[in-house]
Amino acid sequence: MANQTPNQIEQLHKALKLTQRLRSNVTQVFQKLSDGFEDVEKKDKYLLNDLHKTLSSVNTDLSDLEAGSSTLGPLTAASNSTNSTLICVDPIIDKTSTYTQLIHTYKWTDKMKEQASYASNLLKENQFKRTPIQSGTFTKRLRRSQPACCYPQSNVDVLLNSLIHQYRDTMHISVVRPLGSSAVVMIVLGKTLKALLVLRGMVIEWVKVKGYTEDFHGEDGKVDIWSSSRYQVFQKITQHVTAATLHYYAPEMPDIAIKSLIIWLQSYSTLFSTPCQKCGQFLQNGLPPTWRDLRTKKAYHERCKLMEK
Amino acid sequence: MGVVCVYFYPVPEGKSGQQVVDGIQKQIELLGAVKTGNFCVDCETFQAGSGIQNTPQRQVNILHSSEQPASCFAILDTGTCLVADALFDGLMQKLKHYYQQRKGSKIESKGQRYEYGDFIFKVGSVSQASNFKGILVEIEYCPCVVAGDCMNLMKEMSQSLLGSAVAEQQSSFLKTKTDMIYTPADTMSQYLEHFNNFKKATSVNQAMNR
Amino acid sequence: MENTFSVGLKNNIAPQQEYLLQGSIVDLHRDVLLHRLRGLCDNADKQPETFSDHEMVFVLRGATAQQNPVLFRVRRSLDPPDDPSWHIRYLGTSEIGDKNRHTLVRACFDVACSNNVVKFLNEMGFRSDHEYCVKGYFFHKGRMKVTVSKIYRMVQTGTPDGNTQEAMTQSSLVELSVVAPAGQEQIADDMKNFAEQLKPLVQLEKVDQKRLSVQ
Numbered sequence: 001m002a003n004q005t006p007n008q009i010e011q012l013h014k015a016l017k018l019t020q021r022l023r024s025n026v027t028q029v030f031q032k033l034s035d036g037f038e039d040v041e042k043k044d045k046y047l048l049n050d051l052h053k054t055l056s057s058v059n060t061d062l063s064d065l066e067a068g069s070s071t072l073g074p075l076t077a078a079s080n081s082t083n084s085t086l087i088c089v090d091p092i093i094d095k096t097s098t099y100t101q102l103i104h105t106y107k108w109t110d111k112m113k114e115q116a117s118y119a120s121n122l123l124k125e126n127q128f129k130r131t132p133i134q135s136g137t138f139t140k141r142l143r144r145s146q147p148a149c150c151y152p153q154s155n156v157d158v159l160l161n162s163l164i165h166q167y168r169d170t171m172h173i174s175v176v177r178p179l180g181s182s183a184v185v186m187i188v189l190g191k192t193l194k195a196l197l198v199l200r201g202m203v204i205e206w207v208k209v210k211g212y213t214e215d216f217h218g219e220d221g222k223v224d225i226w227s228s229s230r231y232q233v234f235q236k237i238t239q240h241v242t243a244a245t246l247h248y249y250a251p252e253m254p255d256i257a258i259k260s261l262i263i264w265l266q267s268y269s270t271l272f273s274t275p276c277q278k279c280g281q282f283l284q285n286g287l288p289p290t291w292r293d294l295r296t297k298k299a300y301h302e303r304c305k306l307m308e309k
Numbered sequence: 310m311g312v313v314c315v316y317f318y319p320v321p322e323g324k325s326g327q328q329v330v331d332g333i334q335k336q337i338e339l340l341g342a343v344k345t346g347n348f349c350v351d352c353e354t355f356q357a358g359s360g361i362q363n364t365p366q367r368q369v370n371i372l373h374s375s376e377q378p379a380s381c382f383a384i385l386d387t388g389t390c391l392v393a394d395a396l397f398d399g400l401m402q403k404l405k406h407y408y409q410q411r412k413g414s415k416i417e418s419k420g421q422r423y424e425y426g427d428f429i430f431k432v433g434s435v436s437q438a439s440n441f442k443g444i445l446v447e448i449e450y451c452p453c454v455v456a457g458d459c460m461n462l463m464k465e466m467s468q469s470l471l472g473s474a475v476a477e478q479q480s481s482f483l484k485t486k487t488d489m490i491y492t493p494a495d496t497m498s499q500y501l502e503h504f505n506n507f508k509k510a511t512s513v514n515q516a517m518n519r
Numbered sequence: 520m521e522n523t524f525s526v527g528l529k530n531n532i533a534p535q536q537e538y539l540l541q542g543s544i545v546d547l548h549r550d551v552l553l554h555r556l557r558g559l560c561d562n563a564d565k566q567p568e569t570f571s572d573h574e575m576v577f578v579l580r581g582a583t584a585q586q587n588p589v590l591f592r593v594r595r596s597l598d599p600p601d602d603p604s605w606h607i608r609y610l611g612t613s614e615i616g617d618k619n620r621h622t623l624v625r626a627c628f629d630v631a632c633s634n635n636v637v638k639f640l641n642e643m644g645f646r647s648d649h650e651y652c653v654k655g656y657f658f659h660k661g662r663m664k665v666t667v668s669k670i671y672r673m674v675q676t677g678t679p680d681g682n683t684q685e686a687m688t689q690s691s692l693v694e695l696s697v698v699a700p701a702g703q704e705q706i707a708d709d710m711k712n713f714a715e716q717l718k719p720l721v722q723l724e725k726v727d728q729k730r731l732s733v734q
């Protein structure tokens with residue numbers, strides 16, 4: 001029902017009005033007939049005339065209605081036969097607003113779909129590609145693949161175990177799940193820094209970077225994902241890594257996103273020992289080069305990075 | 310707590326120690342550092358008497374630092390450094406028949422403490438028995454825990470603050486510890502190295518004056 | 520700058536005196552005592568804490584007879600074997616005192632220290648005298664500490680693992696102690712009262728250690 005065009009809805013309104021008129025006219029006819037005819041001899045002409053007039057108006061109303069209903073066609077919502085139509089039939093409909101809200105939501109979704117397809121068309125024209133998706137297959141593949149946030153725990157574990165194995169020489173990765181399925185990945189990179197990633201399915205939801213001497217466990221021994229490092233340099237890196245998670249975000253291949261972020265994160269092992277590739281200095285405002293280029297992984301100061309581009 | 314370098318800052322002829330300290334402090338304040346109180350590192354030396362069985366006569370240096378107020382650092386002349394509770398001073402008193410405190414051996418570095426970003430600067434005037442001995446400047450870079458990683462970074466910082474002549478000196482002690490995790494005990498060993506140099510310089514001067 | 524120790528001494532807050540009562544119980548009845556202690560002490564709702572320590576006693580001897588040897592007891596916990604915490608304990612000679620004092624009193628310094636303490640003491644001239652393991656239970660009530668422990672002889676020196684230890688006796692040592700700043704004599708009364716409540720399971724007394732060593 002929700003996908004009626006405004007025009008059709010107007011027609012529907014018209015048809016409803018016609019039905020009402022038809023009903024009232026028919027009632028009038030029967031009313032008159034039931035009232036009976038007094039003094040038939042004197043007024044028979046007049047009475048017959050009257051009856052004829054009302055009957056003919058019933059006739060025109062009926063034909064109007066028939067003409068109108070032919071344009072409407074069958075009701076699509078009924079053919080959907082989803083549960084939502086049952087709500088529509090429910091007599092309590094007047095008391096609850098569920099159905100209207102549902103329709104509202106449908107409209108929103110439609111609108112969003114429409115705009116998303118515009119956006120995808122626009123993005124296709126753009127040279128800059130974040131995801132290696134071939135044009136044209138966008139909508140189809142999206143529907144087929146699983147959303148990245150809904151990967152089962154076992155898949156995530158397989159990925160994380162392979163990472164733990166692959167990078168055991170350079171970083172120590174450990175995984176805990178303090179609250180059900182969401183994995184908290186703790187990475188110790190050499191003796192330089194510690195990073196914490198919170199995953200929802202395979203999507204990186206939250207990042208914190210701290211110093212080697214700092215801990216991600218609160219005083220009560222529970223994992224503390226909120227508190228920031230007490231050192232400025234790691235607060236800055238937290239910002240940069242968060243930005244990088246957005247850069248590497250790939251809903252189509254979430255495992256690639258995590259892998260590439262971790263490879264990129266490795267470049268921070270030389271945080272204190274590499275000078276900025278732009279200015280050649282170690283320090284700028286008391287901070288070492290905290291930015292690593294997303295492709296070349298070269299070290300830059302935050303401000304030097306802006307000048308490079 | 311991070312990696313610390315302690316630099317000896319020479320006092321040029323014709324200037325008083327206080328003038329030089331003021332100059333360094335001004336330089337640090339120009340950088341944008343904030344004063345965060347005072348600091349003090351002190352060192353007492355205990356010498357073994359002749360009466361210990363089968364052991365060469367050792368020297369124990371007991372150091373305290375205001376940065377680690379509950380700890381006490383005991384460094385033997387072999388280089389072994391024991392980190393203990395401040396109550397260790399009480400244990401040394403129990404050993405007074407074996408290890409005697411050298412008269413007038415107490416030497417300390419005292420002064421202003423500054424913070425700048427992740428750096429801590431300490432400008433200390435060294436004195437022994439209320440005689441001014443020289444100036445030690447301590448630069449600490451807190452986020453890093455391996456001395457080897459941030460040596461060049463430290464050098465850059467010390468160059469801009471203290472000039473390249475001072476920045477060139479690197480503690481022989483730090484060179485041996487480039488890969489290990491840096492601890493406060495390493496800072497104390499650096500101070501001891503400098504304190505011993507000051508004491509040596511004094512005895513050489515005295516010998517020359519004679 | 521005054522160091523923390525001298526400040527502590529001046530204000531008399533540095534804990535340096537140990538008040539001690541000792542007794543023993545046959546292993547057969549040990550569980551009854553543990554049960555009783557659990558009820559009397561703090562944290563009755565939890566299982567009693569266990570401990571397992573390795574103690575090495577080091578001695579510094581003078582070349583001449585006039586110099587009294589000094590004993591340092593180096594203890595480390597064996598419970599988390601990968602990360603032991605070390606400390607040095609110095610115990611003075613114990614004073615029995617007169618009848619008015621209910622406990623043994625001796626000087627006591629407990630100093631936590633880094634794990635290179637054995638090397639440090641050896642270089643200072645200390646020599647290892649003897650070593651043993653202590654395993655048992657630990658209770659506390661306020662600042663009173665109660666331990667019920669067994670002492671094990673080390674068959675092999677230096678390596679305290681389960682196979683190389685043998686129990687010294689068929690009974691457990693029971694110790695009630697408080698380490699406090701000097702001059703807090705009223706603690707002895709509290710300890711006396713507590714010891715009364717453990718009778719007749721165990722008789723906690725001040726044991727004259729001088730007489731023990733003579734025998």
